[in-house]
Amino acid sequence: MSKKKLWSFALMLLLALVTVLAACSSEEAAEGEAEGEAGEEEVQDTLIFGRGGDSVTLDPIGATDGESFKVTKNIFETLVNFGEQDTEVVPENMGLAESWEISEDGLTYTFDLREGVLFHDGTEFNAEAVVANFERWAAGGPDEFPYYGSMFGGFGDEEGHIIESVTAVDDYTVEFQLKRPSAPFLKNLAMSPFGIASPAAFEEFGEEFGSNPVGTGPFQFVEWQRNDTVTIERFEDYWQEGLPNLESIIFRAIPDNSARLNALLSGEIDLADGINPADAQTIADNPDLQLWERPSMNVGYLGFTTTREPFDDPLVRRALAYAIDKQAIVDAFFQGYAETAKNPLPPVIAGYNDEIEDYSYNPEKARELLAQAGYPDGFEMELWAMPVPRPYMPDGQKVAEAIQANLADVGVEAEIVSYEWATYLEKAQNGEADAFLLGWTGDNGDADNFLYVLLDKDNIGSNNYTRYSNDELHDILIEAQTETDEAKRAELYKRAQEIIHEDVPLVPLAHSTPLIAGDADITGYTPHPTGSDKLENVAFE
Amino acid sequence: MAEAIDNKKAQSEKVPGPWVEAWRGFRKSKIALVGMGIVLFFIAMAIVGPFLVPEGINDQKLGERLLPPSAEYWFGTDDFGRDILSRIVYGARISLTVGFLAVIASAVIGSILGILAGYYGRWVDTIISRIFDIMLAFPSILLAIAVVAVLGPSLRNALIAIAIINVPNFGRLIRSKVLSIKEDEYITAARAIGMKNARILFSHILPNSMAPVIVQGTLAVATAIIEAAALGFLGLGAQAPAPEWGKMLADARTYLTTAPWTMIFPGLAIMLTVLGFNLMGDGLRDALDPRMKS
Numbered sequence: 039m040s041k042k043k044l045w046s047f048a049l050m051l052l053l054a055l056v057t058v059l060a061a062c063s064s065e066e067a068a069e070g071e072a073e074g075e076a077g078e079e080e081v082q083d084t085l086i087f088g089r090g091g092d093s094v095t096l097d098p099i100g101a102t103d104g105e106s107f108k109v110t111k112n113i114f115e116t117l118v119n120f121g122e123q124d125t126e127v128v129p130e131n132m133g134l135a136e137s138w139e140i141s142e143d144g145l146t147y148t149f150d151l152r153e154g155v156l157f158h159d160g161t162e163f164n165a166e167a168v169v170a171n172f173e174r175w176a177a178g179g180p181d182e183f184p185y186y187g188s189m190f191g192g193f194g195d196e197e198g199h200i201i202e203s204v205t206a207v208d209d210y211t212v213e214f215q216l217k218r219p220s221a222p223f224l225k226n227l228a229m230s231p232f233g234i235a236s237p238a239a240f241e242e243f244g245e246e247f248g249s250n251p252v253g254t255g256p257f258q259f260v261e262w263q264r265n266d267t268v269t270i271e272r273f274e275d276y277w278q279e280g281l282p283n284l285e286s287i288i289f290r291a292i293p294d295n296s297a298r299l300n301a302l303l304s305g306e307i308d309l310a311d312g313i314n315p316a317d318a319q320t321i322a323d324n325p326d327l328q329l330w331e332r333p334s335m336n337v338g339y340l341g342f343t344t345t346r347e348p349f350d351d352p353l354v355r356r357a358l359a360y361a362i363d364k365q366a367i368v369d370a371f372f373q374g375y376a377e378t379a380k381n382p383l384p385p386v387i388a389g390y391n392d393e394i395e396d397y398s399y400n401p402e403k404a405r406e407l408l409a410q411a412g413y414p415d416g417f418e419m420e421l422w423a424m425p426v427p428r429p430y431m432p433d434g435q436k437v438a439e440a441i442q443a444n445l446a447d448v449g450v451e452a453e454i455v456s457y458e459w460a461t462y463l464e465k466a467q468n469g470e471a472d473a474f475l476l477g478w479t480g481d482n483g484d485a486d487n488f489l490y491v492l493l494d495k496d497n498i499g500s501n502n503y504t505r506y507s508n509d510e511l512h513d514i515l516i517e518a519q520t521e522t523d524e525a526k527r528a529e530l531y532k533r534a535q536e537i538i539h540e541d542v543p544l545v546p547l548a549h550s551t552p553l554i555a556g557d558a559d560i561t562g563y564t565p566h567p568t569g570s571d572k573l574e575n576v577a578f579e
Numbered sequence: 580m581a582e583a584i585d586n587k588k589a590q591s592e593k594v595p596g597p598w599v600e601a602w603r604g605f606r607k608s609k610i611a612l613v614g615m616g617i618v619l620f621f622i623a624m625a626i627v628g629p630f631l632v633p634e635g636i637n638d639q640k641l642g643e644r645l646l647p648p649s650a651e652y653w654f655g656t657d658d659f660g661r662d663i664l665s666r667i668v669y670g671a672r673i674s675l676t677v678g679f680l681a682v683i684a685s686a687v688i689g690s691i692l693g694i695l696a697g698y699y700g701r702w703v704d705t706i707i708s709r710i711f712d713i714m715l716a717f718p719s720i721l722l723a724i725a726v727v728a729v730l731g732p733s734l735r736n737a738l739i740a741i742a743i744i745n746v747p748n749f750g751r752l753i754r755s756k757v758l759s760i761k762e763d764e765y766i767t768a769a770r771a772i773g774m775k776n777a778r779i780l781f782s783h784i785l786p787n788s789m790a791p792v793i794v795q796g797t798l799a800v801a802t803a804i805i806e807a808a809a810l811g812f813l814g815l816g817a818q819a820p821a822p823e824w825g826k827m828l829a830d831a832r833t834y835l836t837t838a839p840w841t842m843i844f845p846g847l848a849i850m851l852t853v854l855g856f857n858l859m860g861d862g863l864r865d866a867l868d869p870r871m872k873s
Binding site: 314316 | 639641642644658659660818819820830832833835836837
């Protein structure tokens with residue numbers, strides 16, 4: 039009997055050993071395979087893009103999330119376009135409008151449209167199509183077309199709606215009449231949600247348009263397997279000669295960062311976003327792979343629900359801002375691919391206030407302020423951490439744990455809480471969190487898209503998760519929207535940042551540089567700061 | 580008088596008590612002793628360890644993260660710069676507490692239900708046995724996840740979940756044992772002299788059906804530890820910053836290639852405790868099972 043036991047014991051040890059050895063050797067094996075494949079194939083023309091989540095809808099106007107835009111950016115085109123790696127809007131960027139004119143008073147925008155552009159269903163793109171799109175959006179509501187309302191101030195006849203009328207002057211000229219000047223208007227038009235769709239198609243499909251998108255972009259829609267893949271293929275009649283280079287693109291959702299990287303290493307996918315900063319070196323050292331840095335235009339922050347006790351007291355919020363060691367967090371969990379943040383606005387955006395002096399890491403001061411606020415022994419709170427990696431924060435759980443330890447140092451007991459992503463957003467939006475980690479990636483490169491969207495009282499219940507409401511700030515932000523002199527706007531936004539710094543509705547933590555990795559033979563890929571990339575120039579060598 | 584005492588003494592020498600006998604049987608198996616050694620080691624570690632370790636379990640030093648094992652940090656540091664050795668030592672307390680408490684709870688509940696089902700039979704048996712069947716129809720970890728999903732993720736709820744999923748194992752074991760014991764002649768005798776049901780149950784049937792429960796209990800501690808680690812790994816058990824081994828493993832996943840020690844040591848700790856309990860359980864079974872006596 040005992041002999042048999044000994045054998046089984048030895049066998050078990052052997053098994054353990056084999057497992058460890060297998061883990062060590064698997065990497066080499068995978069590399070070898072990938073090389074073999076590359077040698078056999080001629081030139082690859084299908085790109086498999088691994089990403090963290092599935093799209094919500096493929097009708098861009100119905101979406102607000104990056105994963106939806108990542109796909110629709112290649113199916114739809116907008117009237118005007120951002121630069122390859124910036125958010126400047128100039129005619130050279132090849133939007134659907136060849137050129138445009140803005141009247142002296144800033145109320146009339148006239149666009150000359152490109153001729154000979156076809157939608158994927160064969161119908162022609164013209165001024166009527168543009169008008170039909172804007173009429174469709176203006177007739178909707180915030181649930182249907184959320185981004186239209188927040189960028190153009192409302193819908194239809196609403197007071198805040200800044201678009202008075204959109205008219206087709208002739209077949210290829212469209213005129214926009216605004217109620218009041220809007221500085222970010224052109225940039226807004228370049229945003230992914232305002233991609234021009236085929237009127238014939240959205241009339242035919244109605245509510246199903248989100249699963250049957252038809253635009254003018256370089257790729258047309260093929261199929262969508264929910265929570266798995268979206269496939270798009272080359273549009274033969276695309277107006278830019280010779281583009282796109284690829285035959286088809288498959289967007290594949292792989293939620294786990296490590297699993298996605300493993301898929302890339304084993305050759306299952308060709309391009310992967312959401313790379314852990316910790317893995318950057320491994321990728322850089324791997325001759326079969328290359329690493330891209332997306333230009334940073336985001337902020338990751340710790341928000342306070344300013345309507346909940348004790349976070350309704352600015353003293354408490356300021357105390358916690360002093361308690362958090364941002365530099366250590368950035369060093370540890372962004373590993374150099376981020377800089378610490380002192381404003382909710384990233385430094386690349388016009389109007390950034392560099393004169394703000396950040397709340398430096400100072401537990402002593404934090405304890406003092408807590409005592410002043412009436413919490414000398416601290417308090418208990420919930421600290422919400424997002425369950426999924428986001429471009430502005432690759433690992434929310436870890437950041438939360440570090441903050442938890444920081445807070446414990448000043449006597450605040452934080453319990454880390456997390457929900458499934460959609461639930462997390464919904465509950466935080468409803469003000470159910472004490473404090474929550476979240477972030478924002480700019481969609482159009484304008485300060486308005488950060489400060490107004492994240493902290494104005496108009497956006498409580500949508501993107502203002504902190505439920506922070508300040509009338510002085512509101513007046514400044516609205517004034518900055520209508521002001522067209524860029525220098526004056528910048529001054530207004532600087533003032534706004536001072537107010538925000540004073541009140542601390544959120545603690546800005548980091549402006550990160552998201553990482554993307556892909557096969558070494560990919561060319562023509564340029565990550566855009568907004569987080570969604572045009573892929574028509576991508577090819578394999 | 581004196582003779583009578585002598586007589587008794589002689590008798591007790593000839594026929595040792597069942598526990599002494601079991602210990603003798605157990606002692607014969609070296610492997611079982613090794614298992615017991617491992618278990619005792621971890622129990623000692625859980626009790627006194629936290630007073631001896633060099634660092635607090637939650638002393639974050641973000642400047643010293645992911646350091647490999649060294650003279651200062653014997654097991655290296657994790658991604659928060661915390662000493663892994665200290666956390667593993669403290670983690671023994673969590674894992675063993677969960678293991679023992681969950682098993683004791685399920686053994687007590689399972690035994691009561693099993694005895695009732697086995698002794699009274701008929702509809703009592705039908706109801707209890709069918710409930711056990713239903714519970715056993717689910718894969719145990721899935722059932723545990725469902726329980727935690729309802730109660731909310733925390734260490735206490737993980738413990739409750741593990742206790743619940745182990746109830747039918749004990750219940751069925753006891754029930755079958757009771758079924759065979761209650762046909763024995765000494766039970767019939769007890770009933771014939773008018774002993775009450777309660778007394779028969781607790782002074783005759785219960786003690787005589789304890790042996791398999793002990794064996795099952797030891798083995799179940801091993802599974803309970805694995806289940807707690809699995810729940811921790813899935814984020815449904817112990818919450819940050821508790822140094823639960825399964826959670827430590829989950830946290831280390833990202834660093835599998837760059838800092839393998841963050842994964843190896845918690846993994847080893849789980850493997851060794853489970854191995855210890857399994858070896859000890861096997862030894863106990865051999866020692867307590869009358870059929871194994873040669």
